[in-house]
Amino acid sequence: MNGFNPLLTDSAYDSEAENLMYQPLLWVTRNFTINYDLSIARKVVVGPQHRSYTVYLSQKWKWSDGVPVTTADVAYTYHMLMKLGPLYAGWDAGGFPQEIRSFTVLGPYEFRVVTKRSVNPKWFELSGLLDFTPYPAHSWKKYSIKEMNDNMTNPDFFSVVDGPFRLESFHAGRYASMVANAAYSGPDKPHIHRLVFRFLNSNASVFFALKSGTVQLGNLPAPLYPARSQLINDRISIIGPGWDFNYLGFNYANPKLSFIRDVLVRQAMMHAINQDLMIRVLGFGHGVRAYGLIPGNPPVYLSPEAKELLKQGAYDPQLADKLLDEAGWHRGPDGIRQKDGKKMEFTLYMPPSMVRGPTLLTEMFAKVGILVRLREMPFNEVYAKMIDPHDLHWQAVYLAWSQSSFPTGGSIFKCGGIQNAYHYCNPKMDALADQIRMDNGLDALYKFQNYFTEQQPVIVLPYMKTFVVAVKNLHGVKRAITPSGNFYPQFLWISHDK
Template sequence: MTAAHVQTGLNNRFTRLRRCLLAALLALPFPAIAAAPQTCGTVIVPPGVGLGTPPASVTSLNPLLIGSTYDGEAVSLLYEGLLFVNSKHEIDYSRSIASGIDVSADDTIFTVTMKPWAWSDGKPVTASDVKYTYDLIKKLGPTYPDYGAGGIPGTVKSFTLLSPNQFQIVTTHPVNPIWFELVGLAQLTPYPQHVWGKYSINQMWRRQSDPAFFKVVDGPFRLVSFELGRHIIFGPNPTYQGHQPRIRRFIMTFLHSAGSEIEGMRTGSIDMSNLPFSLWKAGHELKNVRIVRTAPNFGFDYMQLNYKNPKVSFFRDVKVRQAIADSIDEKAKIKLLFHNTTRVQHGPVPVDPPTFLSPTAKAGQYPVGFDPAKARKLLDQAGWKMGPDGIREKDGRRLSFTYLASSGGTTSLLRSEMTQQTLRAIGIEMKIRQVTFNQLLALSNRPLAWEAMGFGWSLGSYPSDGAQLRTGGSYNQAGYSDKKMDRLLDAVTTTPGMGALYKYQDYAAEQQPEIFEEEPGVVVLANPHLRGVRKFLSGGAWAANYLYFDKQSCTAQLADATTP
């Protein structure tokens, strides 16, 4: 049998599988009210589309307990946010449950008015549901992944219900309204108190992947089925008051390798996927596939340095940190590994979009940048002299550390190796050790078990990195502590306007408390007949209700699904 025969057989098999799947989906019961008219087709995607991350599984649907961004993608289809923050990092009230926020002159009183909205069982969404969410966050404490972010609940003095559609939050001190709204209030998505209120926290933990728990929703989709390790199937929520879905089913299918994404797009068994940089050529050679470039995620990658481990106490010297940053050729990595899909990152504020960049950053006047000669001079000034093997020494110690990298990604390993080479060129030894991502997380909480490690950091819609860089911050496992940094971060959250944010980011870019690195861009492969892809990817969460198939494909899918 020739390779062509094998390939044809595979194509036929995937076509049959998709036909059977579509037929089965169309046969599923659709309780209560029928789907909105003029819906057609099924969109099948792996989790992570638009993030540029490897595909994985969804394990939890409880938005207060979610453990991964993949879980968050699924949850965003079921529950409508109090505030919708668009890609420009502005509140879009046309897509929010809140209709407006009134802020007192002293920046301590926030009065939120909500538009009429309903749960899928017909009950109204009220301010009491928002307070229920706030109270749950307080009960969960640090168990809640974003506990403390945006001052929730620590800076809240009181939460008062004024009417069924209005509530008021008073803060303990004046706060920066931009920060408090985009990071704090944006967390307070209303959840159905009349349903969830019957359960204890422990019961909610046990049922976070139980489809029956999530029957009452107010987002564009409802849950049809959830099979752990396999897929989640969503159908339109006919009571949704926003933009109604125009597809009959939206499926998250759980793939676990970049190769399976490419194969799925080649055979047509999925409708969208990320294009892995390691398979760049293979992705561009696919037939009948549309390639969509999107902006990088709002965040950055970084090398975290361990300030608690005495073996690498040299990280406490700002000259050593600046030398490391000055030695890394980000532009070369962006060109060779990321196909010019992103830009150089110098500090804790993402460069794309440039909404929050300081004037200094916008002008490209960074205190640290690729300059190997300057890096060598800094190390000389810090007392590190070149040793006989090309690695610098000081007081009998070698300037050497081990870097823990997440395993499983070819591009990620190449990126680490490029950094390894540029560091060696200035006399620093970086040994690379690959571990699974779960091991990386576990080791990060054991101060003496690591020296440096690589992470990615996704920000909300206001880039205050207090959780990482503040003394005792919830994600400051590295033990970084700087009194000036703490003062600047305090000012970011309490001073109106952007001035304090500018001062903080310029200081962080100079200090390099962690080595800031570029956030890779995202390239998405899409079914050429699928429309609304950019709208789907345009916000901080999936907008699958804007996806639809063109007329030609819609007709073909319906015929294919009903053909024996």
């Protein structure tokens, strides 16, 4: 965690904490329906031709200082996002602001968004309207963007919240402490008084923190799953896989990686990977195959073709060899493929805690003549390289991407997209993604995901389930941690007996 201002941060770790402090306009359930009991909005009315969206706010919600949550707060969010522009991480990921013609406050508890064209209501509600989460205008409007940046971890700045928790303290590199919002006006008020996120930098430190009871709830690092019998005071739940996708990503702007621009090479890489072996080794059998950007848990958005591919699998090293030969890359004397005097090789950056997956990939690619060099680097450093528009030297990364409730990948693969750190550009994919925004139903999403799987702009890797460890007197874990990986600690409670 590096900050707690949802207008300025772009990390899933930051969002996890922010979501505990600020109630969403629309609370999306694990089945991708809207729970209006937990939403700031009480209903959304879609107008003719799916171009107007009138949102009515519930009058029950209040900020922790007693001020009602109203459309003034929604308007503040809207105008701040327009002021931030592309500095906002979600810029155009859900159609904001490119699809929006107008935003109008109709009253203290009613506002309307009109789109420039007819859009898919389900996509816009689960993507576009989610950007309109209200933030405390009466508390924040006096700050400039610079002042907000300067106060990214200041608990005093975040003293006014409407979610179940508020920030108590933050110590960079050590921990963040949150306490229950005593004035929380929603249902399911927190049962625990304090929640501390500890930042641990190695698998061993996580394991010993769980074993000693220093940490009462946490993810057991997969490599240490065989040692789970040592956690005698804990229960283990196997959860997931999450609502995201794992991948091997490349820098298309790096001239040394020109071979990655050939779809035959990317398809060969997909067929060279034994996903079942990765699941056995990395997840001890607890994982599922994945070949596209649409998660399969639950499988509500998967195309028929995606379901069939998941059933059959794609591992075929002979086909990988054939595709690489067809692309003009042939094995040299050392077994590494060459073309025009250049070898098919790249350097893969990986976080120190994720060595085993890249090591397996290195071995699998070597069998088809691709040389991979591994280099450990902390996640923050890897990410800094990726988002630096002037750093075109990095080559490949081993990462994951969290999906939105209507999973299109946002702008991560869009030509010139704000989230596109890979410099990938495919006009046909952009056109298919744009069609999702306009067409009702799922046919457009099916076409987009099938084309994505064919093109493999990043090489998608299998999903691993998560081993969640909790002390025996901590209850409500399966409700607090959803199958898709969301964390709602207000549902946790502690008994006095172990």
